[in-house]
Amino acid sequence: MLEIKGLGVNVGGEEVLQDIDLNIDPGEVHVLLGPNGAGKTTLLMAIMGMPGYEVTRGDILFQGESILPLSVEERARRGIGMAFQKMPTIPGVKLRTLGELMVNGGSSLLLEAAEKLNCTYLLDRSVGLGFSGGEAKRAELFQLFLQRPLLSLIDEPESGVDLDNIALIGKALSELLEREQVKTKQKSGLIITHTGYILEYLNADMGHVLMEGRIVCRGNPRDLFADIRSKGYEECLRCER
Amino acid sequence: MKVREDYLREIKERAEKALHKKAPLGPDVDLSEFYLCSPQEEVDNVESISASLREAALYAGVELGEDKGSATYLQVDRSAVYQKIQDAFQGKLEIMAVSEALERYPELWEYWWGLIPVDADKYTAFSEVCPMEGYFIRVFAHQKIEVPLQACLLLSEESRIQSVHNLVILEEGAEANLITGCASVRGNESGVHIGVSEFYLGDNSRLTFTMIHNWGENFHVRPRTVVKMGNNSFYSNTYVLLKPLSSLQTFPQAVMEGENADANFQSIVFAKGNSYIDIGSSLLLKEKGCRGNSVSRVCAADSSQVYTRGKLISYHDEAQAHLECKGILFSREAEIISIPELEVHGAPGSRLSHEAAVGPIEEEAVNYLRSRGLSREEALSLITRGFLNIDIPGIPAALRQYIDEVIRLTSRDVM
Numbered sequence: 090m091l092e093i094k095g096l097g098v099n100v101g102g103e104e105v106l107q108d109i110d111l112n113i114d115p116g117e118v119h120v121l122l123g124p125n126g127a128g129k130t131t132l133l134m135a136i137m138g139m140p141g142y143e144v145t146r147g148d149i150l151f152q153g154e155s156i157l158p159l160s161v162e163e164r165a166r167r168g169i170g171m172a173f174q175k176m177p178t179i180p181g182v183k184l185r186t187l188g189e190l191m192v193n194g195g196s197s198l199l200l201e202a203a204e205k206l207n208c209t210y211l212l213d214r215s216v217g218l219g220f221s222g223g224e225a226k227r228a229e230l231f232q233l234f235l236q237r238p239l240l241s242l243i244d245e246p247e248s249g250v251d252l253d254n255i256a257l258i259g260k261a262l263s264e265l266l267e268r269e270q271v272k273t274k275q276k277s278g279l280i281i282t283h284t285g286y287i288l289e290y291l292n293a294d295m296g297h298v299l300m301e302g303r304i305v306c307r308g309n310p311r312d313l314f315a316d317i318r319s320k321g322y323e324e325c326l327r328c329e330r
Numbered sequence: 331m332k333v334r335e336d337y338l339r340e341i342k343e344r345a346e347k348a349l350h351k352k353a354p355l356g357p358d359v360d361l362s363e364f365y366l367c368s369p370q371e372e373v374d375n376v377e378s379i380s381a382s383l384r385e386a387a388l389y390a391g392v393e394l395g396e397d398k399g400s401a402t403y404l405q406v407d408r409s410a411v412y413q414k415i416q417d418a419f420q421g422k423l424e425i426m427a428v429s430e431a432l433e434r435y436p437e438l439w440e441y442w443w444g445l446i447p448v449d450a451d452k453y454t455a456f457s458e459v460c461p462m463e464g465y466f467i468r469v470f471a472h473q474k475i476e477v478p479l480q481a482c483l484l485l486s487e488e489s490r491i492q493s494v495h496n497l498v499i500l501e502e503g504a505e506a507n508l509i510t511g512c513a514s515v516r517g518n519e520s521g522v523h524i525g526v527s528e529f530y531l532g533d534n535s536r537l538t539f540t541m542i543h544n545w546g547e548n549f550h551v552r553p554r555t556v557v558k559m560g561n562n563s564f565y566s567n568t569y570v571l572l573k574p575l576s577s578l579q580t581f582p583q584a585v586m587e588g589e590n591a592d593a594n595f596q597s598i599v600f601a602k603g604n605s606y607i608d609i610g611s612s613l614l615l616k617e618k619g620c621r622g623n624s625v626s627r628v629c630a631a632d633s634s635q636v637y638t639r640g641k642l643i644s645y646h647d648e649a650q651a652h653l654e655c656k657g658i659l660f661s662r663e664a665e666i667i668s669i670p671e672l673e674v675h676g677a678p679g680s681r682l683s684h685e686a687a688v689g690p691i692e693e694e695a696v697n698y699l700r701s702r703g704l705s706r707e708e709a710l711s712l713i714t715r716g717f718l719n720i721d722i723p724g725i726p727a728a729l730r731q732y733i734d735e736v737i738r739l740t741s742r743d744v745m
Contacts, residue, residue, distance in 0.1 A: 140693070160700070161701050162701075162704060162705055165702060166703050170701075171701050173698065178695075179713060179716055180716055180717060181716025181719035182715070182716035187702065190704060191702055191703065215716065232702060236702065
């Protein structure tokens with residue numbers, strides 16, 4: 090599904106990522122761990138093709154084809170979706186209006202997704218305007234539900250969210266990524282998590298630790314988390330050396 | 331009757347003296363370059379109105395049909411061509427050409443130029459010297475008319491001046507929603523529209539007034555509006571201009587003479603081409619508990635130049651009002667100049683405030699929408715429409731939907 094080869098990314102002229110290699114097969118969910126400033130969000134932004142994230146080396150293949158020449162919207166239309174860590178405020182643009190554009194007017198799909206993410210009451214509010222942390226995260230996932238991407242890039246779904254909302258978000262993610270399906274999983278995901286709470290709700294297949302712009306460790310996500318909890322990220326650097 | 335004759339003679343004389351008096355704001359228009367409008371024939375039924383007039387009305391937000399609106403007034407050039415009150419609203423309100431009203435009710439002369447000086451500038455003077463109708467609307471005491479009243483002023487001939495004088499009276503406790511559409515008929519790209527409007531709001535009355543303009547590219551437009559407000563009255567004025575024109579200058583004022591009067595002005599402007607737009611509103615808070623808002627949303631593209639003004643004047647300690655101007659500049663050649671003025675006269679307890687912000691569209695928002703699959707153009711259009719979609723206090727939901735629809739339809743062509 091996604092193949093990243095020797096990727097280097099600059100932001101504002103500064104090198105943030107170096108030599109990133111990452112493969113996600115269809116139906117796999119990977120998590121990305123790492124301390125603040127390690128470059129996790131940069132990696133997701135670069136995959137999505139957001140302006141300002143300049144690929145200096147390497148390639149990103151999606152379904153076997155390089156997506157580097159494609160614009161953000163072309164990548165979205167090919168099946169890459171992103172739930173952002175921070176939702177922008179777009180005054181006057183109702184969540185419903187944006188949702189309708191995404192599903193081409195299909196109102197039943199929209200209402201069903203809103204119900205699932207407890208977003209019905211947010212539909213007639215401006216995107217991001219006055220949203221609490223939990224509301225913003227749910228609204229992000231609501232949009233991914235409408236988009237139904239083949240590859241979901243999810244940036245810290247649990248940050249700023251209370252425990253009730255984490256459960257709701259976790260279950261929604263599990264459904265979005267088809268984690269309950271045994272054989273027919275096709276959807277893939279790359280999730281940034283700081284707390285690991287989200288792992289309680291979906292079985293991730295692989296974890297990657299990103300530090301100082303490089304992937305320094307890979308393994309079972311739960312094991313990685315357990316080690317990081319007990320020894321801290323510094324141990325990852327030492328371990329690698 | 332001698333008093334009235336003297337009064338009429340006096341205003342005529344004052345008008346004639348002011349025919350060359352330049353307005354303090356906006357570019358000066360040489361009215362001698364334009365011709366006077368011609369009379370048009372009145373029609374009995376809406377089916378007799380031509381398709382081109384109906385289309386022009388529609389783009390100014392007025393739907394002409396037997397069953398549309400509680401009451402409808404249509405003026406083409408200098409003539410009232412169609413007037414109708416739906417049966418259900420008979421006896422609750424009146425709508426007619428202002429000349430007919432003045433003839434039928436001589437007491438209305440007391441209201442004529444009662445709020446706006448006839449010699450304020452050459453445009454007010456012209457409308458008195460060369461009167462070309464206008465509408466008269468009266469909503470009787472305690473009548474609450476939810477279905478909007480519609481008034482439509484169209485200009486069908488090229489290079490003409492249309493000067494109308496409107497009079498609206500809401501008696502005590504009356505409530506109404508008035509939509510006024512002013513437009514040139516397709517293909518008529520040049521002319522002048524002068525609109526004098528004097529609104530009288532009785533105690534405990536409510537009026538929402540929505541004005542949508544849709545003119546040709548070489549039009550000059552000079553509305554002159556003053557609203558006098560009684561105790562506990564409410565007034566909401568929404569002005570929408572989304573098509574390019576040559577120049578527009580207007581600075582409507584709410585004169586709050588009653589306690590607890592509440593006035594709200596909203597201006598929604600998308601300036602394109604070489605449009606010169608000088609728009610604003612003024613709130614005169616004279617009594618205890620008076621309050622209000624003046625809000626504008628301006629998009630300036632191409633080589634357009636937009637002045638947004640707001641003036642809050644308080645004479646009472648327990649008065650409060652807020653001014654808000656937000657603008658987006660789409661090109662290096664465009665200009666937005668925001669000019670707020672707050673005046674407090676001997677009322678240290680007054681609370682007046684303003685905020686203004688002019689900037690570009692946030693790229694973060696554009697890219698966010700692109701990540702949902704929208705093209706850059708679609709994202710810009712959506713953000714702009716949202717920016718223009720301001721909250722308008724006190725208007726019925728149906729009217730809100732209607733304004734949204736007008737913005738959606740008219741902005742589709744200009745973005």
